[in-house]
Amino acid sequence: MNTSKGLVIAISNQKGGVGKTTTAINLATALAACGEKVLVVDFDPQGNATTGLGVDKVNHSDNVYALLMGDCPAERAVHKTLVPGLDIIPSTVHLSGAEIELVPAFSREFKLRESLESIRSQYDYIFIDCPPSLGLLTVNALAAADKYLVPLQAEFFALEGISQLIKTVQLVKGRLNKNISCMGVLMTMVDGRNNLSRQVEDEVRSFFGAEVFNTVIPRNVRVSEAPSHGRPVILYDTFCAGSRAYMSLAAEVLRGPAHVSSTINQGVAA
Numbered sequence: 001m002n003t004s005k006g007l008v009i010a011i012s013n014q015k016g017g018v019g020k021t022t023t024a025i026n027l028a029t030a031l032a033a034c035g036e037k038v039l040v041v042d043f044d045p046q047g048n049a050t051t052g053l054g055v056d057k058v059n060h061s062d063n064v065y066a067l068l069m070g071d072c073p074a075e076r077a078v079h080k081t082l083v084p085g086l087d088i089i090p091s092t093v094h095l096s097g098a099e100i101e102l103v104p105a106f107s108r109e110f111k112l113r114e115s116l117e118s119i120r121s122q123y124d125y126i127f128i129d130c131p132p133s134l135g136l137l138t139v140n141a142l143a144a145a146d147k148y149l150v151p152l153q154a155e156f157f158a159l160e161g162i163s164q165l166i167k168t169v170q171l172v173k174g175r176l177n178k179n180i181s182c183m184g185v186l187m188t189m190v191d192g193r194n195n196l197s198r199q200v201e202d203e204v205r206s207f208f209g210a211e212v213f214n215t216v217i218p219r220n221v222r223v224s225e226a227p228s229h230g231r232p233v234i235l236y237d238t239f240c241a242g243s244r245a246y247m248s249l250a251a252e253v254l255r256g257p258a259h260v261s262s263t264i265n266q267g268v269a270a
């Protein structure tokens with residue numbers, strides 16, 4: 001039985017190119033394939049989640065920017081994807097102006113939370129794909145979220161900057177959203193044959209302990225090819241290593257929060 005009705009998860013790491021969008025697209029697809037009703041909110045002006053899910057980001061005026069600015073109700077901002085059970089609120093480059101436009105707005109940190117309220121109960125999972133920064137967009141995502149998921153790329157500088165992310169979550173927890181907690185840390189682009197990749201994984205596991213998902217996402221060329229076809233990798237090549245890893249991650253998420261007790265959550269105790 002699913003007990004996570006309308007669970008909002010911010011996928012966040014201010015470091016660029018660590019697999020946030022790839023995880024948003026493919027974890028969402030894998031959960032939808034398991035029969036869950038899932039929404040991806042593309043909260044990055046780059047619009048990569050929108051393109052990667054085969055949705056045209058130019059021709060949709062009903063998008064996350066219009067939603068945030070109060071120009072479009074959430075019901076209209078939601079678009080279907082080619083994955084049954086998976087919807088998206090697409091992004092647009094205009095979202096990059098939102099950080100400045102929102103500064104003078106009343107309760108500016110809660111715009112996304114308020115905007116999603118009316119549709120939240122229609123979904124089992126809502127993933128917010130954050131931009132690679134810790135600005136007002138990411139703060140809005142964290143203020144709207146029940147959980148946050150941190151992808152870490154298995155490379156030498158994986159943990160660099162993680163303390164800023166923890167600090168930002170701490171601030172959000174203290175001032176805006178006391179209930180937010182860590183869903184898990186996900187190792188991405190892991191190359192099992194590479195010593196460095198294994199060392200980084202060991203280091204991350206000893207730092208975060210049980211918070212790290214058992215599943216690791218391998219570096220897999222099919223994962224990187226899929227977005228240019230506007231498809232999640234699970235539709236592009238269902239049985240490749242990347243697809244199997246994201247299915248395994250979905251199973252771990254569905255099994256529930258066995259690993260949410262340690263470092264990050266203690267670090268963000270209010």
Ligand SMILES: Nc1ncnc2c1ncn2[C@@H]1O[C@H](COP(=O)(O)OP(=O)(O)OP(=O)(O)O)[C@@H](O)[C@H]1O
Nearest residue numbers: 016017018019020021022132189218219220223224
């Ligand atoms: N498991 C993987 N195997 C191979 N390539 C991958 C994998 N995961 C992600 N990539 C590739 O790495 C690049 C960065 O991934 P992605 O766009 O998901 O990162 P991001 O954190 O969302 O980036 P940004 O910070 O720019 O939003 C993309 O080209 C993507 O296709």
Ligand SMILES: [Mg+2]
Nearest residue numbers: 020021044048
């Ligand atoms: Mg991205």
